[in-house]
Amino acid sequence: MNTTVSSPDGTALLAAENSALIDNALDLMVVLDANGRFQRANAASRALLGYGPDELIGLHYNDIVHPDQHGLALALEASLRKVHPEQSNVAVRLRRKDGRVVLMSLSARWSDQHQRMFLTARDITEQQQARRALQRSEAALGGMLESIGDAFFAVDSAWRITYANRKAGEFVGVNAGTAIGRPLLEVAPDLEHSEALPRYVRAMETRQPDTFELYWAPHALWIEVRVYPNDDGISVYFHGISAKREAEQALRKSEQRFRNLFNQAGDSVMIVDGALRIVSVNDQACTRFGYARDEFLGRPVTEMNLGMPGGHAVLAGLRAGQPQLLRMDKLCRDGSTFPAEVQISRFDDEGEEFFLAVIRDLSDREHAERQLRESEQRFREVIEMTPAGYLVASPDGALRDVNPALCALSGYPREMLLALRLHELFVSFPLATLGEGGNGGDGPSVVQDMEAVLRHRNGFHIHVLFNGSIKRSEDGTPLSLTGLMTDITGRKAAESRLQQLATHDTLTGLPNRALLGERVQQMLDACAYGGAVAVMFLDLDRFKEVNDSFGHEMGDVLLCEVATRLRRVIRPTDIVARLGGDEFVVAGYCATGQAAAARIADKLLGVLTAPITVGGHDVIVGASIGISMFPQDAQTREMLFQTADTAMYRAKGAGRNRYRFFEPEMTVASQVRMALEVSLRPALARGEFELHYQPRIELAGMALVGMEALIRWNHPERGRVSPQQFIAIAEETGLIVDIGRWVLLEACTRTRRLMDEFGRPVAVSVNVSARQLAQPAFVDEVRTVLARTGLPPECLELELTESALIEDIEHTASMLRELKRLGISLAVDDFGTGFSSLAYLRRFPIDVLKLDRSFVLQQDQDVSTFDFIKAFVDMAHALNMAVVAEGVETGEVLDLLRAARCDQAQGYYLARPMTLSELRSVIEASGAPKAVTR
Numbered sequence: 001m002n003t004t005v006s007s008p009d010g011t012a013l014l015a016a017e018n019s020a021l022i023d024n025a026l027d028l029m030v031v032l033d034a035n036g037r038f039q040r041a042n043a044a045s046r047a048l049l050g051y052g053p054d055e056l057i058g059l060h061y062n063d064i065v066h067p068d069q070h071g072l073a074l075a076l077e078a079s080l081r082k083v084h085p086e087q088s089n090v091a092v093r094l095r096r097k098d099g100r101v102v103l104m105s106l107s108a109r110w111s112d113q114h115q116r117m118f119l120t121a122r123d124i125t126e127q128q129q130a131r132r133a134l135q136r137s138e139a140a141l142g143g144m145l146e147s148i149g150d151a152f153f154a155v156d157s158a159w160r161i162t163y164a165n166r167k168a169g170e171f172v173g174v175n176a177g178t179a180i181g182r183p184l185l186e187v188a189p190d191l192e193h194s195e196a197l198p199r200y201v202r203a204m205e206t207r208q209p210d211t212f213e214l215y216w217a218p219h220a221l222w223i224e225v226r227v228y229p230n231d232d233g234i235s236v237y238f239h240g241i242s243a244k245r246e247a248e249q250a251l252r253k254s255e256q257r258f259r260n261l262f263n264q265a266g267d268s269v270m271i272v273d274g275a276l277r278i279v280s281v282n283d284q285a286c287t288r289f290g291y292a293r294d295e296f297l298g299r300p301v302t303e304m305n306l307g308m309p310g311g312h313a314v315l316a317g318l319r320a321g322q323p324q325l326l327r328m329d330k331l332c333r334d335g336s337t338f339p340a341e342v343q344i345s346r347f348d349d350e351g352e353e354f355f356l357a358v359i360r361d362l363s364d365r366e367h368a369e370r371q372l373r374e375s376e377q378r379f380r381e382v383i384e385m386t387p388a389g390y391l392v393a394s395p396d397g398a399l400r401d402v403n404p405a406l407c408a409l410s411g412y413p414r415e416m417l418l419a420l421r422l423h424e425l426f427v428s429f430p431l432a433t434l435g436e437g438g439n440g441g442d443g444p445s446v447v448q449d450m451e452a453v454l455r456h457r458n459g460f461h462i463h464v465l466f467n468g469s470i471k472r473s474e475d476g477t478p479l480s481l482t483g484l485m486t487d488i489t490g491r492k493a494a495e496s497r498l499q500q501l502a503t504h505d506t507l508t509g510l511p512n513r514a515l516l517g518e519r520v521q522q523m524l525d526a527c528a529y530g531g532a533v534a535v536m537f538l539d540l541d542r543f544k545e546v547n548d549s550f551g552h553e554m555g556d557v558l559l560c561e562v563a564t565r566l567r568r569v570i571r572p573t574d575i576v577a578r579l580g581g582d583e584f585v586v587a588g589y590c591a592t593g594q595a596a597a598a599r600i601a602d603k604l605l606g607v608l609t610a611p612i613t614v615g616g617h618d619v620i621v622g623a624s625i626g627i628s629m630f631p632q633d634a635q636t637r638e639m640l641f642q643t644a645d646t647a648m649y650r651a652k653g654a655g656r657n658r659y660r661f662f663e664p665e666m667t668v669a670s671q672v673r674m675a676l677e678v679s680l681r682p683a684l685a686r687g688e689f690e691l692h693y694q695p696r697i698e699l700a701g702m703a704l705v706g707m708e709a710l711i712r713w714n715h716p717e718r719g720r721v722s723p724q725q726f727i728a729i730a731e732e733t734g735l736i737v738d739i740g741r742w743v744l745l746e747a748c749t750r751t752r753r754l755m756d757e758f759g760r761p762v763a764v765s766v767n768v769s770a771r772q773l774a775q776p777a778f779v780d781e782v783r784t785v786l787a788r789t790g791l792p793p794e795c796l797e798l799e800l801t802e803s804a805l806i807e808d809i810e811h812t813a814s815m816l817r818e819l820k821r822l823g824i825s826l827a828v829d830d831f832g833t834g835f836s837s838l839a840y841l842r843r844f845p846i847d848v849l850k851l852d853r854s855f856v857l858q859q860d861q862d863v864s865t866f867d868f869i870k871a872f873v874d875m876a877h878a879l880n881m882a883v884v885a886e887g888v889e890t891g892e893v894l895d896l897l898r899a900a901r902c903d904q905a906q907g908y909y910l911a912r913p914m915t916l917s918e919l920r921s922v923i924e925a926s927g928a929p930k931a932v933t934r
């Protein structure tokens with residue numbers, strides 16, 4: 001700028017200095033006149049505007065103001081002149097002389113006094129450009145920080161947030177914009193207790209960046225945090241890595257699984273690299289080949305003598321993408337070999353080539369296959385040799401395989417059998433087509449002990465026992481039937497025979513007790529809603545006599561004839577059974593109750609009272625029948641039998657050849673009988689028995705000749721029980737043997753004492769039951785008693801019943817002979833009630849016949865009775881036997897007996913049975929009794 005020195009004094013110097021300063025100034029300095037034209041300019045104008053100071057003089061400011069800013073310039077001028085005479089830092093774009101536009105910051109002052117405008121201007125083009133660039137950069141950075149996936153925040157050294165992007169805000173639940181300037185812990189209080197804070201502090205203090213992973217509990221997620229220190233604080237980036245961690249964990253597990261699989265695989269596994277060096281082997285490979293892992297690793301597989309395939313063809317195939325499956329023998333370290341199946345495949349890993357070989361040891365499989373072959377061979381041999389028929393059939397029943405035994409069993413050659421179907425081979429075969437055995441999965445798979453009937457080629461039937469199995473697919477559809485069968489035709493016949501034997505009486509062929517029970521039960525079941533059934537127990541009255549008289553064979557003939565007759569009488573719906581011995585049972589429906597039953601019973605008795613010819617003799621066997629009716633008498637089968645049995649005994653007791661219906665009182669009687677039986681057992685040991693004696697009188701001289709010992713039972717509760725009530729029970733139970741032994745000893749002992757007391761012989765007669773007589777030692781017992789008591793044998797008479805005599809005639813006869821040899825006397829009791837005839841008695845050494853009371857106990861005089869007794873006595877005498885009449889109750893009878901020359905008598909008319917002391921008085925009064933004589 002040109003300066004004018006106005007005076008040589010200090011003022012001029014100052015002006016010179018100012019002028020120099022102005023010219024040296026870097027800013028543009030100009031003075032404009034009131035019209036806006038340049039009056040002066042400093043040297044900086046050249047650099048800033050391209051105009052020298054002189055060139056500007058006279059120019060209007062709008063000559064250098066950018067045309068776009070002329071308005072601004074005018075407004076500025078106006079404002080300076082009228083409003084604010086001083087204004088600074090107004091940015092205005094100017095056009096340089098060379099046309100370039102520059103931005104200038106103007107400071108202006110209007111001086112009214114001088115009517116001048118003083119301007120300074122500084123080029124701020126670059127500054128403006130730099131600021132713009134900075135703004136752009138900041139905008140770009142902010143955008144970037146917002147758009148990056150990471151959350152980001154920065155704090156200054158005072159831990160105040162200087163920046164936070166949206167993600168960071170969201171992370172702690174605040175608006176990122178509002179967080180700026182606030183303390184970090186105020187915005188994110190959860191940080192205080194997290195592991196992150198100490199690391200931020202350390203990064204701040206050490207100025208060292210840090211990266212770490214952190215579990216952010218408030219959000220339950222893993223984050224990765226990167227911390228960068230900067231000039232004033234730290235910047236923190238973080239982002240969620242839960243998915244990554246999960247993926248890593250999954251990968252780790254998967255790798256672990258793979259490693260486990262690899263190591264625990266049943267097969268040997270080797271991984272070989274492209275140079276055929278072993279890079280990995282599993283445990284099984286080490287174990288199988290006998291090498292340690294280290295010995296494998298790194299060594300070329302071709303060098304190790306393992307028998308591994310390494311040929312070019314194999315490699316070429318693998319490299320062409322074809323996995324190889326090879327069958328070869330492998331070599332182990334110890335020199336042993338094993339057959340193996342080797343599967344090799346190729347794979348790339350990060351550009352490197354590898355081969356994976358899976359070596360399956362086939363030793364076990366081959367061994368198993370060999371065993372299977374051998375087993376199949378053995379099976380075939382067994383099937384060929386087995387005596388059981390063997391077949392395999394397809395689901396449609398077609399035979400697929402058979403063995404020679406089946407050919408033999410069926411009579412067909414193999415080829416013919418293989419052309420048959422099950423339903424053609426078998427008459428009945430439950431599984432003729434397997435579909436019928438259940439097509440679904442619920443059909444049987446095992447056929448056990450199934451009976452079937454096979455049709456022989458010649459037409460006859462063979463029973464077989466079939467055992468087999470049905471092979472099924474997974475959904476249960478039958479695939480085949482395999483089975484073995486054995487011929488059970490013989491067994492079936494035996495079974496049916498056994499069944500017959502088990503249910504029928506062998507002699508008569510009638511149903512036995514078991515089948516009777518079954519059939520009666522069926523009858524009762526059929527009557528569940530009405531109807532009646534009669535059960536009749538039938539006992540032949542004279543079977544025993546026939547049996548004993550004519551022998552067992554004739555007895556059997558009689559029983560068969562009885563069976564035939566009974567069968568003939570009954571209806572087909574009825575049943576007749578034999579229980580054993582001479583006991584039969586008839587059971588039948590009786591719609592009209594007792595009346596119908598009575599008609600049946602009459603018919604039964606009718607056919608049994610008609611003579612039966614046995615061994616050339618006509619025999620009338622007769623029967624006693626007990627009838628029980630369902631439902632009125634008994635509701636169960638057992639009770640029906642029991643009540644019918646009871647009624648039958650009653651019928652027998654009532655005089656035979658009759659029937660009796662059951663009556664409830666009969667049960668009472670049988671219950672009494674049972675009670676007696678129970679108390680009879682201990683009676684002997686308890687000393688409840690005593691003997692009474694009934695005197696026997698000789699009719700010729702009416703003198704006492706002896707007495708009959710009669711047992712009495714003094715029952716502790718029932719008082720005196722009659723022998724008629726308990727002797728039969730004692731016989732049935734066998735107690736009679738012991739009781740009889742006691743009676744014999746007691747009678748002999750007492751009689752011997754009486755003899756000693758009165759000094760004369762006393763005869764005693766003792767009853768002996770059939771059971772006693774059947775004892776082999778009976779004779780010895782009598783001998784011993786006589787010896788022990790000292791009773792003379794001739795003073796003892798044994799009374800035997802007719803039935804006892806005919807039990808076993810041969811044995812009885814020889815025993816009686818032995819008894820006779822002892823010197824004792826033998827009498828037949830109750831003569832006339834049984835079947836025996838005098839002629840028949842001649843076979844036994846009998847001394848006395850005791851005529852039953854039913855013959856002599858007559859109320860009316862009857863000539864024919866006398867004649868009968870007379871004839872009987874005469875005949876007995878002719879056979880050398882004495883006759884003793886029993887049960888003489890009246891003088892008339894006594895007279896009759898005496899007239900008939902009967903030898904002796906006893907009875908209430910003469911004397912009742914009495915105690916020993918009473919007997920003593922009688923003996924004493926009677927004088928010397930004679931010995932019992934014939």
Ligand SMILES: Nc1nc2c(ncn2[C@@H]2O[C@@H]3COP(=O)(O)O[C@H]4[C@@H](O)[C@H](n5cnc6c(=O)[nH]c(N)nc65)O[C@@H]4COP(=O)(O)O[C@H]3[C@H]2O)c(=O)[nH]1
Pocket residue numbers: 694709710711722723724727740743766767768769799829830853886887888889906907908909913
């Ligand atoms: N109505 C009537 N009865 C008369 C008369 N005179 C005697 N009696 C009875 O007739 C039965 C005669 O004996 P039994 O025929 O041997 O018949 C005996 C005998 O078979 C048996 N018995 C008695 N004691 C024994 C014994 O010690 N052993 C054996 N095995 N049986 C005995 O018991 C049966 C009955 O004996 P008891 O009741 O003592 O009955 C006795 C006797 O008391 C009379 O005038 N009228």
